[in-house]
Each structure stands twice: as C-alpha cells, then as structure tokens.
Amino acid sequence: MFLKFPVVDLHPIMREKIISKSEELFLSIGFKSVTMDDIASAMGISKKTIYTHFSNKTELVEVVTFSVLDHICEGIDNINATSINPIEELYDIKMFVMNYLKNERVSPQHQLKKYYPEIFERLKIKQFEKMHSSVENSLKTGVDIGLFRADIDIDFISRMYFNGMTGIRDISIFPDVVFDKNYLFESYLEYHLRAIITKKGLNLLNNYIKSNLTANAS
16 A cells, blocks of 8 residues: 655746745845846746746846735734834834844845836835825824824825835945945934924833944943
C-alpha cells in the first residue's frame, strides 16, 4: 500500500519568493538599476522562471511597490490599534517605517517617479488615502484627550502632514548626501507636533524626547 501525500502547488510560493527578492534589490539598488537578470542571478533561477510569473519588469515593479505599501499599512494598522497616545503613535509609526525600509541605499521614490511615473502616481494616491485616514483619526483622538488644540483644522493638517512626509523624501530638495534620513523624519515630526499641541501635549512630547535621548545615550 502506497502512502498518498498532498500535492503542493509551488507556483504561488515561487511568485512570493520573486517578489521578496525583488523588493530587497529594488530598495537597496534601485528600480531602474536592477535588471531581471540580476534578480534571477540573486535567486539562482532562470530568467524564464521569472517571466512565468510576471510578463515584464514593469509588472514586477508594480506588484513589488504595492506589496511594500500593503506591508507598511498592515504595520500602521497594528500600531494604531495598540498605541498609548497619538504622539507616541506617530513616533512608533515613524520607527516602524524606518526599520522596514532600513536597507534603502538609494531613493526608490525618486527612481519610481522618474522611470515609472504611472505606478508612482497610483502609489501616491494609495499612500495619501491611507495616511490621510490614519492621521485624521490620530488628530481627532489627540483633540479629544487634550493633547492637540481644539481649534485645529483636522482635514487641512492631515493633508499638510502627508505633503510634508513625502516632501522630505524628495532628494532634489533634501539631498541624501547632506541630510540623514532619520534626522529628516525626526525633525519634521517634531515640527508638526509642536505646531498643534496643547500645554499638556507639550509636556508629554518633551518627556518623550528626553526619555528617548537618555535611552539612546545609554
């Protein structure tokens, strides 16, 4: 009597491996610089195998781009669900995104905008939809618990926050050889918060920054 083992469809497994390796290479080398040959070589597979799953590089770039966005959105949702307060929530989101993109060695956003403008524009719309909703909820909570001023225009500020967070990643304005990525995010986040916080919020922000400085120094 022969044992029957379930047949495993390896097609989706290989597809996910290609997406994962492509993400790694795109973020570290660049969307334009990485070729299909580079991906195949890094994976130890034939280029034909990649074309079995993706018709061309543009399709792969699009899938990888929105896969990264999905993972980041999932992480943001988890932070939103467990955050202590809106101020620490923004810092936690900043830290999560920085860690997720820690292997960036180039500006993927710049290359995406230049070489894949249609994908870039669709990504920007999706990014805005997610961030606008998340920041609006954060601002409303902050107002309700007295951390943010009651007179702020929540819709306007959430839009300005998105514009600022995307703007500081523009290397034509903030060259990466001059500005450290972490410095930009930290500085903009503090700039944003100090414009809208109450006295109660200011005390919390100052204590949070002080505790982080102490932790980093130790």
